[in-house]
Amino acid sequence: MPVMRFFSKVAKQALLSTPGCGCQPLTVAVRNISFSPRQVTSDASFHSVSFSETDHPKVLITGGLGQLGVGLAKLLRKRYGKNNVILSDIRKPPNSVFHSGPFIYSDILDYKNLREIVVNNRITWLVHYSALLSAVGEANVALARSVNITGLHNILDIAAEHGLRLFVPSTIGAFGPSSPRNPTPDLCVQRPRTIYGVSKVHAELMGEYYHHRYGLDFRCLRYPGIISADSMPGGGTTDYAVQIFHDAIKSGKFECNLRPDTRLPMMYIDDCLRATLEVMEAPAETLSMRTYNINAMSFTPEELAQELQKQMPELEVTYEVDPVRQAIADSWPMNFDDSNARKDWAWKHDYDLPELVQTMLNFFGSETRMARFN
DSSP: OHHHHHHHHHHHHHHHTOOSOOOOOOOOOOOOOOOOTTTOOTTOOOOOOOOOTTOOOOEEEETTTSTTHHHHHHHHHHHHOGGGEEEEESSOOOHHHHTTSOEEEOOTTOHHHHHHHHHHTTOOEEEEOOOOOHHHHHHOHHHHHIIIIIHHHHHHHHHHHTTOEEEOOEEGGGOOTTSOOSSBOSSSOOOOSSHHHHHHHHHHHHHHHHHHHHOOEEEEEEEOEEEOSSSOOOSOGGGHHHHHHHHHHHTSEEEESSOTTOOEEEEEHHHHHHHHHHHHHSOGGGOSOSEEEOOSEEEOHHHHHHHHHTTOTTOEEEEOOOHHHHHHHHTSOSSBOOHHHHHHSOOOOOOOHHHHHHHHHHHHHHHHHHHHHO
């Protein structure tokens, strides 16, 4: 800022011209001060950007190369226009993603980099998908703490500073063994036992705090296990429900790392992405809370295998339980109560277990046919 540079110059000249002290010349560091929760007074207030029905939000998605980012970008670009949705990540995107719309490098641990992206691209919505998942996080707690917590703090400060509408997903992993499991309500004891779960409870509470303290338009959904045909499993405890389809098509055999009776809430990715869009578009006055459960179906590995065997009777399923993943799953909800989401913003899922299995098989069947002709 010209004004700040002027005052810096005046202050430095004044100090250098001070006579008789015998001290070394001092250098005055003057920081460009902007409106940020890191610098504001306790009575400050923020208000998220509002836009008319004819305006489109400008969306930034962090962690965009994960299971959900590419799919959400595709959905939002169809609705708001290709150039209004920017995917970002620290990894190099595949050609299909790079050529499908705007993509930029973004490191959520680099506050200045994030701030520049938001300012230079006039971002109004921020979808924060960057995170280390449950099993991966347990293998590297320090990295999970850095990405899932320190990165979140950067996101929160930037979203509040620039009046963004912020979406941060939470998870079934935000609950623990002392939580009611069947069903699990929106508000109850949580106490998770993984760094992933702890970081997600932290995100929920920090987001709600920023909403009440600074007026940040924070929105959060607790996702169940998400099942997607066009992405590989990413280290989550519920990933068996994706891996079984890959292995069934490839070899006709699947070894599950959870007990056959392990019941967990699940959702097909199309329902998940639509729920995210719907809660982001919901008028603020319809939201009775800022963190909601959402649900579609709840099943066990055995029930999923039986449904799949109706279409592929030759499929062989065995069980080799991973004690780490099993302990995680045993601390999670068996079923979500999502009645508040259904009441407040009319959430309704489309896919139950039979539709899920048929959709996944249709996708893999078309992929197999394409491979044979290439």
